[in-house]
Amino acid sequence: MGLFAWGILVPFFHVIRHVKAREAFWSGYVAGLVWACGTVYWIGTATGIGLILALAVFPLFFGLFALLQAGLCSRWGGSALWAAPFLWTGLEIIASLGNVGFQWLSLAYTQTRYPLLIQYIPYTGTPGLTFWIVSVNTAAFFLIRSWREARAQTKKLAGLLAALFLVPAVYGLSIFSAPSPGGREIRISLIQGNIDPYIKWSPDFMDSNFVIYEHLTRKAARNGPDLIVWPETAAPCYLRHRPRYLDRVRSFVDSLNIPLLTGAPDYVWIHPDTVHKYNAALFLRPDDYRIQTYYKMRLAPFSERVPFADQLPFLESLAQKLSRDVGDYKPGGQVKVFDFEVPGTDGSAPFSAIICFESIFPELVSSFVNAGAGFLVIITNDGWFGRTSGPYQHAQAAVLRAVENRVWIARCANTGVSCFMDPLGRIVQKTRLGEAVSIEQAVRLNPHPGKSPWSRPLVKGIVLSGWAAGFAFSLIPPHSRKGRKGGSAT
Numbered sequence: 225m226g227l228f229a230w231g232i233l234v235p236f237f238h239v240i241r242h243v244k245a246r247e248a249f250w251s252g253y254v255a256g257l258v259w260a261c262g263t264v265y266w267i268g269t270a271t272g273i274g275l276i277l278a279l280a281v282f283p284l285f286f287g288l289f290a291l292l293q294a295g296l297c298s299r300w301g302g303s304a305l306w307a308a309p310f311l312w313t314g315l316e317i318i319a320s321l322g323n324v325g326f327q328w329l330s331l332a333y334t335q336t337r338y339p340l341l342i343q344y345i346p347y348t349g350t351p352g353l354t355f356w357i358v359s360v361n362t363a364a365f366f367l368i369r370s371w372r373e374a375r376a377q378t379k380k381l382a383g384l385l386a387a388l389f390l391v392p393a394v395y396g397l398s399i400f401s402a403p404s405p406g407g408r409e410i411r412i413s414l415i416q417g418n419i420d421p422y423i424k425w426s427p428d429f430m431d432s433n434f435v436i437y438e439h440l441t442r443k444a445a446r447n448g449p450d451l452i453v454w455p456e457t458a459a460p461c462y463l464r465h466r467p468r469y470l471d472r473v474r475s476f477v478d479s480l481n482i483p484l485l486t487g488a489p490d491y492v493w494i495h496p497d498t499v500h501k502y503n504a505a506l507f508l509r510p511d512d513y514r515i516q517t518y519y520k521m522r523l524a525p526f527s528e529r530v531p532f533a534d535q536l537p538f539l540e541s542l543a544q545k546l547s548r549d550v551g552d553y554k555p556g557g558q559v560k561v562f563d564f565e566v567p568g569t570d571g572s573a574p575f576s577a578i579i580c581f582e583s584i585f586p587e588l589v590s591s592f593v594n595a596g597a598g599f600l601v602i603i604t605n606d607g608w609f610g611r612t613s614g615p616y617q618h619a620q621a622a623v624l625r626a627v628e629n630r631v632w633i634a635r636c637a638n639t640g641v642s643c644f645m646d647p648l649g650r651i652v653q654k655t656r657l658g659e660a661v662s663i664e665q666a667v668r669l670n671p672h673p674g675k676s677p678w679s680r681p682l683v684k685g686i687v688l689s690g691w692a693a694g695f696a697f698s699l700i701p702p703h704s705r706k707g708r709k710g711g712s713a714t
Contacts, residue, residue, distance in 0.1 A: 234363035234368065235304055252290025256283030260627040261340040263329060266612035282329060286317050304331035305365060309358040311465075311663070314695025317688065320585075323447050326525075327584045331357045336623035339649040340396035341389070345627055349678045350586050351691050353624070356383040358702070360388050399607065400648065407668035410566060410599065412451045412644075413444035414636040417458060418660040421607040421638065424460045431510065433460055434469065437543050437658065438476060444662040445480045450566050452480070454602050455488045455638040456487035456503070462516060463488040463506060474508060483509045483564045485577060487603045500554040503528060505577035505603060519556025522588055526636050528553045528581075559595045561611045573598060573669060580604040583618070583635075589625045590679040598669035606638035611657055615641055623649040630656040630676045632667035 238256060240248045244331070260282045268275035287611075292311055296304035320327045332353035335342050345353050363385045370377040417436050422430050441452055463470055463486075477484045485575040490504035503523070507516040523529040526553040563574045576592035583589065583602050592600065602622055606615035619641040626633045635643050643654035644665040653665050674680075 226337055229334035229357050230360050231364050232366045233308075233358065235366045235641055236290075237293075237308065237361065237633075240294045240572070241302060241305060244298070245291055245295050248290040248294030249287045253287035254270075255285045255290075256286030259283075259286070259329070260646070263613070263617070266609045269610055270406065271527045279328070279524060282326070285315055285662060289315055299485060305362055305552075308362050309355045310691070312358045313355045313691050316354055317351055317691055317695075327586075328621070330354055330704075332624060333617070333621055336620040336649065337373060339623070339627070340400070341392045341629055342624070342649060343396040343399040344392055345624065346676045346678045347361055348624050348629060349626055351687065352469075353558075355691070356388065356392070358638060360385065363388060372549075388408070404647075404668070405669040405671050406572055407598070408566065408569060408573065409668055410451060411447070411449045411664050411666050412453060412601075412634045412663060413441075413447070413449040413662055413664045414453050414634060414642045414644075414655075415440045415444060415454065415455070415458075415662050416637060416640060416642045416655050416660065419607070420659060421605055424457075430461060430469070433458075434472065436648050440660060440662050441476075441480070443662060445482060447664055449664055451564070451575075451654060452482050452484045453601055453634060454486035455635040455636045455642075457489060458486045458602040458638070459488035461488070462491055464490055464517075473511075473694050475642035477508045478510050481510045483507065485562070485601060485603070487579065487605070490519070502556060503553050503559075503579055506557075507564075507577075509564055516560070518559070518560035518562075518577050518579075520582060521556045521559075522582045522585055523551075523553055523555050524581045527551065529555070539639040561592065561595050561597050567587065574673070577597050578602045579701050580606075580651060581616075583625060584621050586625065586628055586678070590629055590676070592628040592668070593631060593676065594674045594681075596673050597631070598671075599667050600629070601633070602633060602635040603637075604635070605638040606641075607637075615639070615657060619643060619654070623712045625695050628678045630674065631670045631673070634665070634667060639696065 225655065239251050243251065257279065260279050264278050264503055265275070267278055278684055279338070289311055293305070293308060308427070309415055315680060319325065330350055332350040334357065335353055335465055341451055342353060358376050367378065367385060370381055383693065386506055415437055417440065419436060424433055424698060437454055437458055440649050444452065444569060446476055459469065459473065461469055463473065473484070473486070477623070485505060485507050488504055488506050489501060491501045493499050502519040504520070504700040505518045561574050561576050563572050566573050574596050576595070576597035578589060578592070578600055580603070589600070604618065609615055619637070622633055622635055623645055626645040626647055630647040632647060633645040635641070640655050640657035643651050644667065647670070
């Protein structure tokens, strides 16, 4: 129902325009609390402390926006609402920073089902899409007001609102009609095991877990894919350190003669008294003893790791008392590009694996494309969240990553949604929740990895600097601006 985002802020603007700062903050906080309860309630199925923090912290974003916007309106009058796109986008960027950055509730994600309207985001990134949504709401707000109070402005505002839709739509049509760039074709099979995450870690179920994935993979292998993907922690053990199961998987890969990417936990001894545990993606190639690894870099706060635990050790002990489900993983520190030779061709297929929560961070995902990934694989286990809206939201978020970087994405989930997305953000094939199944799709390598404008640090810096400048400019009192005449703000 993303189309509701085009007008959902209009009543909110009406409220904060007429109230004092304190009332505006609490109005915003309540609005944010309702928003969070309706969208991220499912966090509680995996981590109670994570849900409490999400419901406490996210509404502060709404409250702060309302506080700032109401303050501007009280000084400038109603025209100050034109600053709303800068304020909202700037705050959204700030809220995404740091170890506890949480971009899940960005307004931009409401538009992932309308690929025609989002084709410009390789140049602006997710912030550009948020800016567009708030601009549409702002124009709609003033259009409604002018309809009753100043009909002379109605035509201009209607024209502005129409342009806000026509310009992205026309550009989107031009992108859709352009020939797709050539690139080597790779056939990928995604294996969705549909294993209950609450039993998969049981030692008694270990062998059954591998039997399920091997059975589904053998069926998929009959179609001759170039790559097989298992989801996050599909191997529910420290696979590299369990010879029995590692030999089993190696022999299986050799027998199929097809490379396998699988999720698994891993650990590395630092010295005899210290071991670092990681959430990993392991890449095994036929007749190759070496295992390529990638360690997840952005960990889910208060689920996989307690933020700032190294600096403030008491936080970890406190979190463990509140919830036994908090992990102690270490974040990885290196972008990884896997590579394998494609049979029947003269070239290789470079790609990167994104693990679960990482897929909502645009800058992190683009760093893999910058490093040379020709397509992206997302592995995840959303089974912790059952049949809630969480797995669907998580899958849709990846649409923006495909468009931003102009790459194919293969998303493999334990219980669903597994899917393939093309570089224009269209989901071309997907599974349902709660089914054990495999799906296969031919994807094309990006012939120019790292060439998408948003994946270039220079362009990204310019765009983010623009939002930051607009955000700062919206906070400058009117009397400090040059050219102010007659004591009124433009």
